[in-house]
Amino acid sequence: MTTMVGYLRVSTEEQASSGLGLDAQRDTIQRYVDAQGWDVVWYVDEGLSAKSLARPQLQAALTRLRVIPKRRDVEGIVVAKLDRLSRSVHDFSGILKLASARKWAVVAIDLGVDTSTPTGKLVANVMMSVAEWEREVIGERTSAAMQAAKRAGRHMGRVSTLPRHTGELLMSLRTRHTLADTAGQLNAAGLTTATGKPWTGNAVAKAHRRLSAVGVATTS
Structure with missing residues (x-):
């Protein structure tokens, strides 16, 4: 059974x-x-x-x-x-x-x-497609912010090697969660740091500072 x-x-x-x-x-x-x-x-x-x-x-x-x-x-x-x-x-x-x-x-x-079930998979795929669309829209905003930072001569550090949606998701999570909770949710989503390691509270704090420095916006 x-x-x-x-x-x-x-x-x-x-x-x-x-x-x-x-x-x-x-x-x-x-x-x-x-x-x-x-x-x-x-x-x-x-x-x-x-x-x-x-x-x-x-x-x-x-x-x-x-x-x-x-x-x-x-x-x-x-x-x-x-x-x-x-x-x-x-x-x-x-x-x-x-x-x-x-x-x-x-x-x-x-x-x-x-x-x-086939129908249930269809509903789930629609939901994931919406989430993917949202990440792509967020990624476009992140890319624009990073390009603006480059033109202004700001140093971006390792944050530039993060996938665009990872950086924006991190910023979004930090508006509502602790460093540890943010790290846990990034790991649960299968995302890693710029060096390919699991997220920790300290890694989230460093990435958050760098992203804030280049003006990456948060989302609610």
Whole structure:
């Protein structure tokens, strides 16, 4: 039988202690997996916001899913609502890409996203296309800002070797998250530093200073 990760999240301690938000999510997921004939294992983050992917139980679930298919004991992740998993288009797009690369399914019941089905894959691809379009638009702005900085004679350092969308995404994340959370989300999206290393809080701080120096705008 196919086994899926059922992921639950509530953002406040009050919701966590009452169990009401968790119970509703669990019920929705249970009915869905029962209809599909799937088994489910539960991962629960209590009192945590979706502004970051740096949540203990979510990261534990993603680690379990990253195992190569032949050794993996779960086949995907199911959430009752997309905002239980992520409130960021970029973060969700990164999860979808990871799922596609590792061949596991992502199911967001409220949106009809179920990448184990052809229709669900289509919906997910549309969402990723929108995210890619957004990154390209942001990249154009970043490139224009960097070219202007070059003409003004400003030194750009290693930031110039970052992919355009990585730099702009970093700036966007720093408007809402800590250095550590920003590093975690960049790593979760499969992005690296200019030297090809995983992001750390210190690396984010240095890149942020350099990008700010050349006038790369943040986005909300």
